[in-house]
Amino acid sequence: MVRNGAGLEEQVNVADLLLAKARQHATLVEADERAIRAIPSRKKVLTVGADVVRQGDKPDSAIFVLRGVLARYHTLAGGDRQYLSFHIRGDLPDIQSMFLSIMDHSVSAVNEAEIAALSHQHLCNLFLHRPTVMIALWRLTLIDAAIFRQSITNNSARSHLARLAHFFCEQFYRAREAGLAEGASCALPLNQLQLGQTLAMSQVSVNRAMQKLRRAQAADLRFGRLEVRNWPSLTGIAGFDPTYLHLDAP
Amino acid sequence: MVRNGAGLEEQVNVADLLLAKARQHATLVEADERAIRAIPSRKKVLTVGADVVRQGDKPDSAIFVLRGVLARYHTLAGGDRQYLSFHIRGDLPDIQSMFLSIMDHSVSAVNEAEIAALSHQHLCNLFLHRPTVMIALWRLTLIDAAIFRQSITNNSARSHLARLAHFFCEQFYRAREAGLAEGASCALPLNQLQLGQTLAMSQVSVNRAMQKLRRAQAADLRFGRLEVRNWPSLTGIAGFDPTYLHLDAP
DNA sequence: CGCAGTATTGAAATTTCTCAAGCCGAGTGG
DNA sequence: CCACTCGGCTTGAGAAATTTCAATACTGCG
Numbered sequence: 001m002v003r004n005g006a007g008l009e010e011q012v013n014v015a016d017l018l019l020a021k022a023r024q025h026a027t028l029v030e031a032d033e034r035a036i037r038a039i040p041s042r043k044k045v046l047t048v049g050a051d052v053v054r055q056g057d058k059p060d061s062a063i064f065v066l067r068g069v070l071a072r073y074h075t076l077a078g079g080d081r082q083y084l085s086f087h088i089r090g091d092l093p094d095i096q097s098m099f100l101s102i103m104d105h106s107v108s109a110v111n112e113a114e115i116a117a118l119s120h121q122h123l124c125n126l127f128l129h130r131p132t133v134m135i136a137l138w139r140l141t142l143i144d145a146a147i148f149r150q151s152i153t154n155n156s157a158r159s160h161l162a163r164l165a166h167f168f169c170e171q172f173y174r175a176r177e178a179g180l181a182e183g184a185s186c187a188l189p190l191n192q193l194q195l196g197q198t199l200a201m202s203q204v205s206v207n208r209a210m211q212k213l214r215r216a217q218a219a220d221l222r223f224g225r226l227e228v229r230n231w232p233s234l235t236g237i238a239g240f241d242p243t244y245l246h247l248d249a250p
Numbered sequence: 251m252v253r254n255g256a257g258l259e260e261q262v263n264v265a266d267l268l269l270a271k272a273r274q275h276a277t278l279v280e281a282d283e284r285a286i287r288a289i290p291s292r293k294k295v296l297t298v299g300a301d302v303v304r305q306g307d308k309p310d311s312a313i314f315v316l317r318g319v320l321a322r323y324h325t326l327a328g329g330d331r332q333y334l335s336f337h338i339r340g341d342l343p344d345i346q347s348m349f350l351s352i353m354d355h356s357v358s359a360v361n362e363a364e365i366a367a368l369s370h371q372h373l374c375n376l377f378l379h380r381p382t383v384m385i386a387l388w389r390l391t392l393i394d395a396a397i398f399r400q401s402i403t404n405n406s407a408r409s410h411l412a413r414l415a416h417f418f419c420e421q422f423y424r425a426r427e428a429g430l431a432e433g434a435s436c437a438l439p440l441n442q443l444q445l446g447q448t449l450a451m452s453q454v455s456v457n458r459a460m461q462k463l464r465r466a467q468a469a470d471l472r473f474g475r476l477e478v479r480n481w482p483s484l485t486g487i488a489g490f491d492p493t494y495l496h497l498d499a500p
Numbered sequence: 501c502g503c504a505g506t507a508t509t510g511a512a513a514t515t516t517c518t519c520a521a522g523c524c525g526a527g528t529g530g
Numbered sequence: 531c532c533a534c535t536c537g538g539c540t541t542g543a544g545a546a547a548t549t550t551c552a553a554t555a556c557t558g559c560g
Contacts, residue, residue, distance in 0.1 A: 025349075056493075074403045077489045082403040096396070099275075099389040104396050104494035131381045138388045139349040145391060146346070146354050148398035153324045153332040155406045156450035160548085191506065200406035202549050207508065223557095239327045243306075244354035410516085441538060452517050457540065501560100508555070515548070523540070530533085 012066065012089070014041045014116045021090050026136035035130045039123070041116035046070075046109035053094060054106045061117040062098060065091045068113025069189055073197075074105050083198040085147060086110065086171065088187075090178050095137055096144075098123060111189040111224070146244045155200040158239070163199050164209040165238035168219050172228050173242055184231070189224035213237070262339070264291045264366045268314065271340050276386035285380045289373070291366035296320075296359035303344060304356045311367040312348060315341045318363025319439055323447075324355050333448040335397060336360065336421065336440075340428050346391055348373060361439040361474070396494045405450040408489070413449050414459040415488035418469050422478050423492055434481070439474035463487070 015037045022028060022036055041064065046052060053059050055075060063070070065087050072084040072093055084105060087093040094107055098120050127134040147170070154166050168188075175186035190198070192206040199206070213219050218234040220227045228234055265287045272278060272286055291314065296302060303309050305325060313320070315337050322334040322343055334355060337343040344357055348370050377384040397420070404416050418438075425436035440448070442456040449456070463469050468484040470477045478484055 072399075074399070074407075076403070076407055080407055082407040084399050084402055096392045099385065100392050100396065100496045102493055102496070102498070104496070105399060127385070128381050131378050131384060134381060134384060134388070135349065135377070138384070138391070141388070141395060142346045142350050142391060145395040145398055146350065148395055148402060149322075149324070149334050149355060152334055152398060152401045152405060153326070155402060157324075157326055157330050157332040193506085203506095204508090204550080205548065211508085243352055246350045246352070246354070248352070443538085453538095454518080454540090455516065461540085503560080504558095506556080509553085511551090513548105513550070515546105517544105517546070519542105519544085521541085524538090526536090528533100528535080530531100 014043070014064065014066065015039070017066070017090055018064065021092075021140070022133060022136040024136075025139040026132050028132060028136070032130050032132050035126055036133060039118055039126065041118050043114065043116050046113045046115065048111055049108060051106055051108045052115065053097070053103050055103055057103045058101050059094065059097045059103065060121070061119045062095045062123065063093055063107065064116040064118055065089055065093065066114040066116055069110040069187065070107055070113055070115070071110050072105050072107050081197050083194065084151070085144070086190075086198075088175060088178055088180055092137070092140060096141055110194075111187075143246050146246060150244050160199075160201055160205050160209045161212055162238050163201070164195070164206065165213060165218065165234055166240055167195070167199060168213075168221070168226055168228070169235055169238045169240035169242075170245070172226055173240075173245060177245075177247055184228040185225050187224060188221060188226040190221075262316065264293070264314065264316065265289070267316070267340055271342075271390070272383060272386040274386075275389040276382050278382060278386070282380050282382050285376055286383060289368055289376065291368050293364060293366050296363045296365065298361055299358060301356055301358045302365065303347070303353050305353055307353045308351050309344065309347045309353065310371070311369045312345045312373065313343055313357065314366040314368055315339055315343065316364040316366055319360040319437065320357055320363055320365070321360050322355050322357050331447050333444065334401070335394070336448075338425060338428055338430055338437075342387070342390060345387055346394075360444075361437075393496050396496060400494050410449075410451055410455050410459045411462055412488050413451070414445070414456065415463060415468065415484055416490055417445070417449055418463075418471070418476055418478070419485055419488045419490035419492075420495070422476055423490075423495060427495075427497055434478040435475050437474060438471060438476040440471075 018039065019033060019036050043066070046068070052063055052070065066089060070087040070093050074082045074084060076082065085093070094103070097103060154163050158166060171188050172181065172186050175181045180186055192210070193203045195206045196203045201209070210221065216233060216237065217229045218237055219229055268289065269283060269286050293316070296318070302313055302320065316339060320337040320343050324332045324334060326332065335343070344353070347353060404413050408416060421438050422431065422436055425431045430436055442460070443453045445456045446453045451459070460471065466483060466487065467479050468487055469479055
């Protein structure tokens with residue numbers, strides 16, 4: 001049995017996926033679309049836990065996620081890890097490296113994943129000639145920032161229960177938007193320790209919050225899949241308002 | 251006596267300040283500079299605590315901070331407030347509203363402040379004609395995002411003491427970079443409750459962490475001014491590494 | 501069958517919060 | 531000039547939340 005949904009996702013053409021993504025964030029003209037289709041890319045398969053770029057690196061290409069889940073994280077002096085965000089098909093988790101040369105965090109594969117590398121050089125040329133495409137990608141990074149803001153609030157001001165629920169709402173909502181949800185479930189290949197390193201909770205606290213969500217019939221996470229049992233109930237517990245995901249038209 | 255440093259900052263021409271900011275983030279040509287100088291702006295003075303834009307608003311202009319401190323914050327269902335970031339002279343705390351039409355957070359004046367409003371319309375035209383200027387402002391929002399990431403980690407993975415110390419490092423470092431530090435001190439007009447709402451700590455915990463920093467001769471905050479007494483000591487306690495502020499050349 | 505990784509559980513140790521009182525300095529008005 | 535008030539800071543102590551530790555259970559896989 002496929003544990004975490006990898007492989008259930010159909011093969012997709014890189015250019016098509018990129019184009020679809022850009023269209024969601026700006027109104028493109030014919031020339032923009034041609035330029036996007038012309039972006040060269042190098043596919044790469046990542047093993048579980050492998051780092052793609054590390055804090056301190058100076059990458060010369062940007063990652064485009066094709067399959068699986070990638071994570072951004074900080075490593076602290078003591079070796080502790082803080083996960084910052086998770087990225088699925090269609091995301092560009094390190095496009096900021098185009099303009100911030102030194103990576104201030106790392107990116108790794110949470111499960112087996114596939115990415116395409118897009119050269120900075122090429123993208124930069126593209127931006128100068130097709131400003132609308134630049135706006136589309138800028139907007140992507142602005143939504144990233146909105147998600148980071150929400151994470152600050154989530155980890156700082158919400159109860160453990162609401163925090164976990166909110167995280168589940170966000171992941172499910174984004175998976176659905178990316179066409180990766182199947183019914184009321186989506187891949188979320190994280191164990192309780194990793195959830196703790198995401199949500200500023202101990203593994204044991206994650207376990208206990210999870211049991212409450214389960215008992216409330218709101219959601220469950222098993223075998224790397226998130227199952228939403230009752231969306232209104234889950235969003236209620238979380239205080240989830242998807243405005244910050246900015247899925248409305250640009 | 252001037253309590254919080256407002257008024258100590260000299261008057262600055264909006265266009266000069268904008269231009270200086272843009273130059274820090276991209277290599278401009280003559281035409282770019284002319285275009286930036288041509289941006290029209292409306293100055294406005296804000297009273298203590300006044301909101302400039304609120305969660306849910308759809309602003310049609312962007313804020314450029316001239317004087318004082320502005321804050322971004324979330325308001326939760328229960329009325330709790332979570333501060334997300336603080337902004338000083340030269341910052342553009344809501345430039346994201348150009349492409350994310352609905353505000354997912356509010357922006358208010360922490361002390362008496364002065365801003366210039368720049369119309370989205372005008373900026374948008376500018377971007378389409380001068381892509382390099384767009385890159386400069388994009389880069390600004392990317393640094394914002396890096397700061398948000400650091401806040402996630404700060405509020406999630408560091409001890410109370412390190413958390414407060416790290417916040418002080420960041421604020422001082424940024425003030426110095428903006429030319430707003432005077433010797434080893436800068437304006438930071440926050441009380442302990444507000445620090446708590448920033449750092450996911452109760453007011454009492456902020457008080458106790460502050461006393462430790464004081465006793466360690468590392469830093470102190472009095473009358474709205476942050477005094478750094480021993481920078482190596484403060485950064486040591488904080489585990490502060492300024493890489494994420496990306497003050498290196500673009 | 502047993503291993504490895506993960507989840508669950510209980511209980512003790514610790515941190516953190518809340519509450520409430522007192523303090524302190526600045527500004528106010530008699 | 532001084533008592534008063536107000537906001538913010540400080541302090542102590544009990545309550546509550548959270549973490550840590552450690553033992554046990556579960557599951558898929560070799």
